[in-house]
Amino acid sequence: MLQNKGSDTLVNVAGAWAEAYAKVDPNLAIAVSGGGSGTGISALINGTVDIANASRRMKDKEIKAAKANGVEPVEFIVGYDALAVFLHKENTKTDWTIAELADIYGEGAQTTKWSQVDVRMSGCESDKIVVVSRQNNSGTYAYFKKAILGKKRDYRMGTNDLHGSKDVVELVEKTPCAIGYSGLAYATDHVKMARIAKDKNSPYIAPSVKTASDRSYPIARPLLMYTAGEPTGKVKEYLDWILSDEGQRILVKNGYAPVRNVTD
Amino acid sequence: MRNGGDKPGGPKAGPGANWDRLGASWFIDKGVQVLVFVGGTSAIIFVVGIFVFITREGWPFIRDTLDFAEFFGSPRWNPTSDHNPTYGALALIVGTASVTGLAMLIAIPFSLGAAIYIAEFAQGRTREVLKVLVEMLAAIPSVVWGFIGLTVMNPLIIDMFNVPVGLTVLNSGLILGLMAAPIMTTIAEDALKAVPDGYREAAEAMGATKLQVVFKVVLPAAKNGLVAAVLLGVGRGFGETMAVLMASGHSVNLPTSVFDSVRALTATIAAELGETAHGSDHYRVLFTLGIFLFIVTFIINLLADIFVRGVRKKG
Numbered sequence: 011m012l013q014n015k016g017s018d019t020l021v022n023v024a025g026a027w028a029e030a031y032a033k034v035d036p037n038l039a040i041a042v043s044g045g046g047s048g049t050g051i052s053a054l055i056n057g058t059v060d061i062a063n064a065s066r067r068m069k070d071k072e073i074k075a076a077k078a079n080g081v082e083p084v085e086f087i088v089g090y091d092a093l094a095v096f097l098h099k100e101n102t103k104t105d106w107t108i109a110e111l112a113d114i115y116g117e118g119a120q121t122t123k124w125s126q127v128d129v130r131m132s133g134c135e136s137d138k139i140v141v142v143s144r145q146n147n148s149g150t151y152a153y154f155k156k157a158i159l160g161k162k163r164d165y166r167m168g169t170n171d172l173h174g175s176k177d178v179v180e181l182v183e184k185t186p187c188a189i190g191y192s193g194l195a196y197a198t199d200h201v202k203m204a205r206i207a208k209d210k211n212s213p214y215i216a217p218s219v220k221t222a223s224d225r226s227y228p229i230a231r232p233l234l235m236y237t238a239g240e241p242t243g244k245v246k247e248y249l250d251w252i253l254s255d256e257g258q259r260i261l262v263k264n265g266y267a268p269v270r271n272v273t274d
Numbered sequence: 275m276r277n278g279g280d281k282p283g284g285p286k287a288g289p290g291a292n293w294d295r296l297g298a299s300w301f302i303d304k305g306v307q308v309l310v311f312v313g314g315t316s317a318i319i320f321v322v323g324i325f326v327f328i329t330r331e332g333w334p335f336i337r338d339t340l341d342f343a344e345f346f347g348s349p350r351w352n353p354t355s356d357h358n359p360t361y362g363a364l365a366l367i368v369g370t371a372s373v374t375g376l377a378m379l380i381a382i383p384f385s386l387g388a389a390i391y392i393a394e395f396a397q398g399r400t401r402e403v404l405k406v407l408v409e410m411l412a413a414i415p416s417v418v419w420g421f422i423g424l425t426v427m428n429p430l431i432i433d434m435f436n437v438p439v440g441l442t443v444l445n446s447g448l449i450l451g452l453m454a455a456p457i458m459t460t461i462a463e464d465a466l467k468a469v470p471d472g473y474r475e476a477a478e479a480m481g482a483t484k485l486q487v488v489f490k491v492v493l494p495a496a497k498n499g500l501v502a503a504v505l506l507g508v509g510r511g512f513g514e515t516m517a518v519l520m521a522s523g524h525s526v527n528l529p530t531s532v533f534d535s536v537r538a539l540t541a542t543i544a545a546e547l548g549e550t551a552h553g554s555d556h557y558r559v560l561f562t563l564g565i566f567l568f569i570v571t572f573i574i575n576l577l578a579d580i581f582v583r584g585v586r587k588k589g
Contacts, residue, residue, distance in 0.1 A: 046548065049548055071551065072551070075551065133432075134438060136438045138438040140438045140439040145545040145546060146545075147354070147548065164352055164355045167349070167350060167351075167352070167526050167527070168535075169526075170439065170441060173524070181424070181439075184428055184429040184432070184440075185432060185438070185439050185440070186432070187438035
């Protein structure tokens with residue numbers, strides 16, 4: 011039994027991989043569970059999983075803790091994920107710079123009303139921006155903070171910290187005043203996705219599998235799998251298969267960007 | 275056992291009695307005694323064990339890092355900041371208190387009304403059906419309530435009140451009120467049933483109407499039990515996690531109206547504990563929140579118990 015645990019961003023595709031791999035190697039049972047990047051990484055540190063999924067890199071502290079436990083984590087990039095900024099369908103502002111987003115999400119943020127960014131919606135009479143974020147141990151939370159606010163700045167207080175990518179999309183869909191972020195794979199037809207530019211002089215890029223894999227979309231992150239020590243045997247075979255064309259095609263089907271071009 | 279001697283065929287004198295005492299039934303009797311003793315004391319062992327565990331995990335933080343003025347006075351909860359972590363729990367305490375408070379405003383009239391109707395007015399089938407329905411309401415899992423809050427109540431509240439977001443004190447208070455009401459109804463009904471029928475008959479014999487009997491005689495007599503029902507409801511509200519996590523908006527915020535999002539103590543622990551590094555300050559401060567919650571709910575339950583004892587003495 012191969013234990014595979016961690017990032018909620020990766021859990022769907024990890025499940026799809028495990029399912030498809032049952033046909034490649036029917037003798038290997040793979041148990042996939044979510045819980046968040048931190049959960050997977052602590053399980054790896056404690057030696058209870060074979061592969062930990064993460065949507066952020068391991069922190070120095072975690073690597074140290076792993077080594078102290080006699081675990082040497084080895085990192086594999088298995089794909090890329092574009093972090094989409096979601097808006098309500100009614101919202102008229104499609105193009106956002108990173109600085110504009112930071113002025114909504116960051117500590118001491120000045121933008122608290124939609125009229126400040128020239129948005130007027132009939133569904134949002136109060137004009138207040140409902141800032142939707144994630145609980146503070148999610149990999150998505152950590153990556154968005156680093157990509158939008160930089161290393162030094164914290165999120166502002168009073169954000170709605172939802173428990174899961176799906177909940178974010180669900181809330182934004184039904185809340186005209188809201189803005190939120192999640193992996194591209196969680197996008198639905200009922201919400202609008204922002205086009206993001208690094209700064210005012212750069213082009214605005216819409217998130218997609220293509221713009222994530224050619225790295226033109228500014229907030230795309232690597233999706234990682236960690237093993238305890240260099241993988242051998244069944245674990246190595248499984249990881250090799252994930253990185254093969256067949257594995258990568260499953261990744262694309264789930265809305266993530268592959269590590270290299272795969273042809274259908 | 276006291277009446278054993280009166281029964282025909284009770285303990286006989288002589289060697290036969292000794293043999294009888296050491297027979298299978300004697301061992302079963304002893305065995306059951308031990309089982310009941312273990313069952314009774316295990317609750318105490320578990321409570322003490324849990325308290326020792328959470329205190330041990332939280333204590334190093336309380337001793338070394340905790341600033342009481344910050345913990346109880348600052349609304350800034352940001353334990354994961356890389357350069358300046360802050361541990362102000364005020365917003366979380368106010369969040370829990372406001373949601374529980376609103377829930378009680380909703381649940382108390384509903385559950386007391388329901389209890390009075392079921393115990394004093396309803397007859398036969400109506401009464402049995404109502405009792406079962408109330409108990410079924412208590413069996414709905416809290417995550418289902420939370421889901422209703424997130425997907426049904428949120429857009430409803432936005433539309434009805436024209437507010438920016440529907441995950442608010444109002445939403446979670448309503449849901450929590452509905453969750454606490456069945457338990458409160460059941461306990462309040464028991465308290466009303468515990469009032470001896472003699473009271474009612476005496477009042478009726480004096481010419482009191484049904485309403486007078488209920489309000490002037492039964493309710494005052496069951497007062498302590500009703501207070502206990504309310505307190506247990508408060509305890510339920512304080513400790514509820516999943517529904518509040520999903521319906522309150524989970525936002526560190528001092529609410530100024532029922533249309534503000536808040537964050538509850540329990541929801542914070544549930545959302546953050548799973549992934550904190552074991553032994554870190556963040557991990558320990560979450561246990562400190564746990565100690566605080568434990569003490570508060572302990573006091574609430576203790577008060578409820580004292581009130582119930584009051585009713586027994588009188589009854």
